[in-house]
Amino acid sequence: MIKKLWIGLDDTDSKRYGCTTYVGALLLQSLKAAGYNVIGYPRLVRLNPNCPYKTRGNAAIAIAVETDKIEPIEDIVIRIIENNSDLQAEGTDPGAVLVVGEPSQSLREYYWHVVRDLSTIEEAEKIAKENNVSLLRWKAGRGIIGAIAAIGADLTLGKTYELIAYRKKEYWGTIRLVDPESVWEMDKATYPLTFDNIDKETGEIRITPHTPCPVLLGIRGVTPNIVEEAYKILKILEPVEFYVIFETNQATDAHLQLAKIKDVKDSVSVIIDGVVKSKPSFTIGGHVFFRLEDGTGEITCAAYEPTKKFRHIIVELEPGDRVTVYGAVKKKPQGLTLNLEKIHIKSLTELYLVKAPKCSVCGRRMEKIGKTGYMCRKCKVSLSEPEIVKIERKISPGVYEVPASARRHLSKPLALTSNY
DSSP: OOEEEEEEEEOOOOSSSOOHHHHHHHHHHHHHHTTOEEEEEEEEEEOOTTOTTOSSSOEEEEEEEEESOSHHHHHHHHHHHHHHSOTTSTTOOOEEEEEESSOOHHHHHHHHHHHHSOOOHHHHHHHHHHTTOEEEEOTTOTHHHHHHHHHTOOOTTOOEEEEEEEEOGGGTTSOOOBOHHHHHHHHHHHTTTEESSEETTTTEEOSSOOSSSSEEEEEEESSHHHHHHHHHHOOBOSOEEEEEEEEEOTTSOTTEEEOOGGGOOTTOEEEEEEEEOSOOEEOTTSOEEEEEEOSSOEEEEEEOGGGTTHHHHHTTOOTTOEEEEEEEEEEETTEEEEEEEEEEEEEOOOEEEEEOOBOTTTOOBOEEETTTEEEOTTTOOEESSOEEEEEOOSSOSEEEEOOGGGOOTTOOOGGGOOOO
16 A cells, blocks of 8 residues: 655764755655655754754754655665764764654644754654654664654744755865855845845855855745746856755744743743843943843843844843843853844833923023022023933834844744734
8 A cells, every 4th residue: 555654864964064954855866766756845844943962953854755665765764874974973863763644743742842942862762652653763863853853843834945956075165156146136036035045234145054064055935936946047156966945944933932031941942022121232242132021030132243233223222112032042151041033122111311401591501409400500590390301212113133144044034924
């Protein structure tokens, strides 16, 4: 009987080289070459961006195929992983999983756990046992966590697509040869249907990574057609091994969850409604910090130097401003700190400057006499009330985000949403 079989894999790369998406792409090619019918697009699933065990972007891969026998596919998976993983590197602990049929509700729930929190190998083993998931492991096998979560990925919050082009092996570790002007042309023609191609604040090209991995470039967009159209606009000055279009949870804010300050913990990403407690200020290194309160507690919020002009919005906040903050919570020397990804400034407190009034005769500022009175020494005119001037704020209510160069894979750009 023909069955649907899901294959998940994770943790095949290292900081030295490699890429889990590349191993997934090679697996996809091998499955097609062996005659298997691949169902839909392969999935590139980003998981908790705060995971301490991640190599770079914490991506796992899931592929669905039609088959009547599992064993030959297991053999292909084993061969691809063993031939293309950096198994000698510390911390590279590949895992692959196979699931017959559609993912259960508990696998869906496990995905949400892994994308928003930290999981353990023991938890993954328990979920696998409960759902008849076949496990393949190398070394510590930590990759089974992401592999199971990738198969259970729930894309009901939305999905995007990424076209990833891969390099010929002899080019790995060298400068990527993509004409920058063509990237600007591509962005002009396709934005916002494609996004995060360029950091317009710095002019940095964002589609090409800087690591010694097999990825030449990645174009993110809202449909498979638009990323392919965008790719055709580019002028690529080196040979491309091949490209794959992935269905992803990128740019969906799937990692974020509503929380009260009293409930936040290290390594989660949250949305908190609160009131600015302290005046933000720049520190050594160009970072900006302020305290936020919500009635259940206080937390430090940070806009770090790489967020560039975003910091100049944050530093204009004042105590009493009502905001919603979005970002990752990290344990820092000053305590739990929320690294800002976005901020919704809901309302601004009114600020006033108290001045000595002007003399109605000569127009000069009066001098303060006693605790409440004012007098012009020249004209002997006196007044009891000061002049109160409303200070115009330099920022306005609205939603602000970090630039593309500081944006995490899962963070939804404002260009893709009107949900604020």
